[in-house]
Amino acid sequence: MPEVQSQGSSEISSLASPSMAANTGEPRIRVRGLGKHYGALEVFRDITFDVGKREIVAIVGPSGCGKTTLLRCIDGLLPHDDGEILVGETRVTEPIAGVAMVFQHFGLFPWKTVSENVAYGLRMAGAPKAEIARKVPEFIKLVGLAGFEKAFPYQMSGGMQQRCGLARALAVEPNVLLMDEPFAAVDAQTREILQFELLRIWQERPTAMVFVTHSIEEAVLLGHRVIVLKGRPSSIHETIVIDLPEPRTRDTLRHPRFAELRERVWGTLMREAREAEFVLER
Amino acid sequence: MLNTALRRHGPFWFSIFAGIAIWEIAGRSASQAFMVPFSTTIAQLWRLILSGEFIRQFLSSAELFLTGFTLALAVGMPLGMLLARARTLRVGLEPYIMILYATPMVALIPFILSMMGFGFAPKVLVVFLFAVFPVLYNTVEGARSIKPEMIEVAHSFRSTEWALWRDVMVPYTLPYTMTGVRQAIGRALVGMIAAEFFLSSTGLGQLIMTASQNFDTAGVFASVFVIALIGVGLMRLGLAIERHFARWRQ
16 A cells, blocks of 8 residues: 555645545545543543545644544554444554554654664564665655754754654555644744644645644644534534645645634634533533 | 863872872781781782682682672563563562562571572572662663553554564663662672672682681782772773663663
8 A cells, every 4th residue: 555655646746636635535534433431431422534545634622622532542552432443444443554643742762763763663564674774764854854863862852853753654654644733742933844844745645644733723724624522521513624725835824714714613612612611600 | 181181080099099098007007917008908919819819719709790690680670571561460579579679688698508508509699689689670660660652652553562572661671770780780799798708608708708817917908909999890880881771861
């Protein structure tokens, strides 16, 4: 499956808009009636959505709504209790090949250099040495870390560390990328830079992506659809289609439609917050 | 250039020379029966080296130290990591580890003597017991402090249990183990001398005992002086090893 991607990617991003491609063909990820609880505490219930082969689905929701737990279930890191998750034709019960995750706190191994960290996923996938030697510099360059191959994580800023985390995930050439608030731990300026870097990279190598964030702007800027989780236990409150022109760039932020969609997602979330407060007061 | 070097290393060397000078003066003014000057100590040490006696006893001690210490490392490190991963085993063994770590090992020597007699093995056991607990304890603490996120990353990239140990558990824990190794070096040295004193008399311990019984104060001083130097050297080595394995930490 990796070959298909790397060959097809350049044509598609130049010929057709990725969101158009997203709505054609079989979905890559199918989540059906998913439920999860920790003992008596029900985290979420009846979560159902699809993600296309070249589609970014952003998931927003208040803190503690279980969006990170949902992502971990999709990765197979956590077991789910009800429903099912299909990636391609595979039912997810444990981490599967072709799915890679980018972690909120980067998850880099501090005793490994940038090169060794990027090589990690490939090594775990059993890639031959020659392939690792060829791909590691390629992906380090892709994320803009050329020249830092031998640096240890503690020698780099948060933004650079997350570039490394991104390269590690991309290097296994996954067809599903799971992003767990990847830019939440870096400063605002770096965050903006990384968002556009991610868009650039995704346009070069489109995949199915689930992007969990608590930033509404980020969700609207990156997502082709935004899923709003609500309630306790949480479930999908609304799915908002983000019909912004492709490719998304800095100009997207100034598009009038961007502001409208942002307000719409904000309104949905805030209504929830107000209802929650109201319930508490009673 | 010379000035900065002097400022940096001056106090150190001044202190060393002052210490030797005080030792020399004190030794010359005290009774030869319980204190000898630095010069006499070095002269006696030189005689011992020339006679071959010193080298023979040094090698005997080194053999004891290295055997006991290597065993402590070979047992303490894997057992520590195993205990960190296997909760039941850890909870079960923890009280015994705590008791043994807290017990002054010298107190166990009569027991070891009556169990195992005067051979090489009981002495190795003493050195082992002195050294194993810092290694074990620091390894367990280190391996337990690993962030769950690290394990999660490994699982997410479909690591096998074996690869998880090789790529995550062992490299993460090594600096902690090395802190234990540094502490263990000092304790193993104490264990070595204690074993040579209280079990069959050999090595540098025997050198001290014999010299003491013959009222050869210079011989006692020479042996103790060398043991102290070895101790300092080993501590330095331990620190260098610890730093080497911890270079990825800020």
